[in-house]
Amino acid sequence: MSSVTERDVIVVGAGPSGSATAAFLAQKGHDVLLLDRHQFPRDKTCGDAVPAGAVELLWRLGMRDRIEKSVARGELYPLEGMMLVSPRGHELHAKFNHGAHGADSYVAPRIYFDALIQAHAVASGAEFCQAQAKEPLVENGRVVGVRAQANGSVKEMHAKLVIGADGVTSVIARNLRPKNTQHLDSHRAVALRAYIEDIEEIPKEVEFYLYKDILPGYAWIFPIGQNRANIGLGMRLDFFRKKKYNLEKMLRDFLEMPVIKKRLLRGGQLRDMATWQLNFGSQQHMQHVFDGALLVGDAAGFINPLTGGGIHNGLVSAELAAQVADDALKTNNVSRAQMQVYESLCHEHMWTSMRNSFWMQRTFMRFPILVDFLVKRMKENSALAQTFLTKL
Ligand SMILES: Cc1cc2nc3c(=O)[nH]c(=O)nc-3n(C[C@H](O)[C@H](O)[C@H](O)COP(=O)(O)OP(=O)(O)OC[C@H]3O[C@@H](n4cnc5c(N)ncnc54)[C@H](O)[C@@H]3O)c2cc1C
Known part of the structure; x- marks a missing residue:
């Protein structure tokens, strides 16, 4: 060359x-x-x-x-498919559509x-x-x-x-x-990702967790099989700076939540933890x-x-x-x-x-209760849930 x-x-x-x-x-x-x-x-x-x-x-x-x-x-x-868990622990499941082809x-x-x-x-x-x-x-x-x-x-x-x-x-x-x-901080985010080696995954389903301390953002568990998953969390940069959060501590706290902790086979073995930015x-x-x-x-x-x-x-x-x-x-x-x-x-x-x-x-961040309301309502309407979730 x-x-x-x-x-x-x-x-x-x-x-x-x-x-x-x-x-x-x-x-x-x-x-x-x-x-x-x-x-x-x-x-x-x-x-x-x-x-x-x-x-x-x-x-x-x-x-x-x-x-x-x-x-x-x-x-x-x-x-x-996927599962969305609301701040009060309501679960919404939806099957993914295949692509047009x-x-x-x-x-x-x-x-x-x-x-x-x-x-x-x-x-x-x-x-x-x-x-x-x-x-x-x-x-x-x-x-x-x-x-x-x-x-x-x-x-x-x-x-x-x-x-x-x-x-x-x-x-x-x-x-x-x-x-x-x-890019302004209100149109940026920061996120931490790790791989977990010992989690009982929900087969073929990605999981999103929205809870009070993480909004506007979420934690995720994306399975890759054999009790392994990509796991992480992210939030908007302006809030992250204002609240002076520590993402690694937030991930450890997430693993301590009873619904997650009971699925860890050896206490939560993490590897390749890394932080990166997102521009919206x-x-x-x-x-x-x-x-x-x-x-x-x-x-x-x-x-x-x-x-x-x-x-x-x-x-x-x-x-x-x-x-x-x-x-x-x-x-x-x-x-x-x-x-x-x-x-x-x-x-x-x-x-x-x-x-x-x-x-x-912005709406979910201001009114977390709305997420609970929507998740509860959509559970009763699987067609709506599918449209909403697979558009996310
Ligand atoms: C924690 C986290 C989780 C995410 N999760 C998802 C997800 O699940 N699904 C999804 O769709 N998106 C996700 N994203 C966003 C996704 O990672 C990006 O949108 C995607 O990588 C964009 O691809 P890209 O090719 O534009 O940039 P990148 O993938 O960042 O590629 C840029 C390339 O440029 C190279 N490079 C950088 N600077 C230079 C330089 N000066 N000279 C030469 N080479 C250079 C880098 O080495 C890199 O290979 C996530 C982002 C983060 C941070």
């Missing part, structure tokens, strides 16, 4: 959003360089829940066979899931390089590449178009977005398009403010970005004016759900 060659596209970050964008663009015949500061496989702090819609988007990318083989190897754990939802530990998509990007024709982007290269107000550290030295890598897919701490977003449009897509007027650059996934901030889910939206943004980038590259015009349609498309596909989810998050 030469540092002076101009590529069609440099994608910074090979998580689901970056690798999917790279795969879509490589399949359209573009010369794509995919950078990540890590080699794959690598872990990513996450609840690992991947909805059927995201799986079907990956099928469209040609990944059905890879996903089925990964399921057969026992890496991805298929789900059938019959796909399952999964708990997909990111160490496996992300490596599948990254490998698919490479198989689709993208070149992968382990490199840490330091900043976008900007000439005359236009992004023309990135400055990145690889093999111990800093290089300039040039491209017609840069896609920032480098997650919540994106150096591409931080450098390109005007300072007054960074509920903050309006965020800029995702620049002269010579686009943002996708967490770098743009497309996480749902109620569920904390960002993989599906990251993949949706990848598909939209690839369409817009393909048109821009074909017409040799990568200006913001040409590519601004990407912001409209993201709005069209995601905004209604972001706005409604933010509204629900």
Whole structure:
């Protein structure tokens, strides 16, 4: 790989959003360089829940066979439904719908899931390089590449178009977005994830716990089979800072709750505990398009403010970005004016759900009793429960 060659596209970050964008663009015949500061496989702090819609988007990318083989190897754990537990302990169960084309939802530990998509990007024709982007290269107000550290030295890598897919701490977003449009704490969250090795899981069902001390947020148990689960909790950043909470202590307290404690086979064996941030897509007027650059996934901030889910939206943004980038590259015009349609498309596909989810998050936080009321009411109406829960 030469540092002076101009590529069609440099994608910074090979998580689901970056690798999917790279795969879509490589399949359209573009010369794509995919950078990540890590080699794959690598872990990513996450609840690992991947909805059927995201799986079907990956099928469209040609990944059905890879996903089925990964399921057969026992890496991805298929789900059938979910349970929501209200502050007063009422339980609401719902079966998941399959995707429009019959796909399952999964708990997909990111160490496996992300490596599948990254490998698919490479198989689709993208070149992968382990490199840490330091900043976008900007000439005359236009992004023309990135400055990145690889093999111990800093290089300039040039491209017609840069896609920032480098997650919540994106150096591409931080450098390109005007300072007054960074994410506010009320549209961000912090969460802690661990794997538990000794829990009696509810087979094929993800569990969400909403209780007084954690709202606006929740604790989760997402099974991966054989008495193991992804377990964690998260809450909105402004409340977390105000209340000066300690997430590790909160997780230990969660394990001490009688309903959880009685399911622990050896006292609660935790591994790989880690904390990470989430940027919600509920903050309006965020800029995702620049002269010579686009943002996708967490770098743009497309996480749902109620569920904390960002993989599906990251993949949706990848598909939209690839369409817009393909048109821009074909017409040799990568200006913001040409590519601004990407912001409209993201709005069209995601905004209604972001706005409604933010509204629900705020309402549940203010009136926890409403969660109890809704859970009790919906228990008596399984059709409503299914619609509500599987939309979460
Ligand atoms: C605790 C927690 C639980 C969550 N649970 C869920 C869940 O259950 N389901 C769900 O859908 N979503 C969940 N999310 C959100 C989800 O993790 C993200 O939305 C998702 O990872 C976004 O994918 P991405 O590809 O945009 O970014 P990422 O997955 O963050 O990938 C970014 C990539 O960029 C690389 N990178 C970063 N900086 C640089 C740099 N400077 N140079 C080169 N490479 C760089 C990183 O190494 C990484 O590989 C959770 C988040 C957290 C924090």
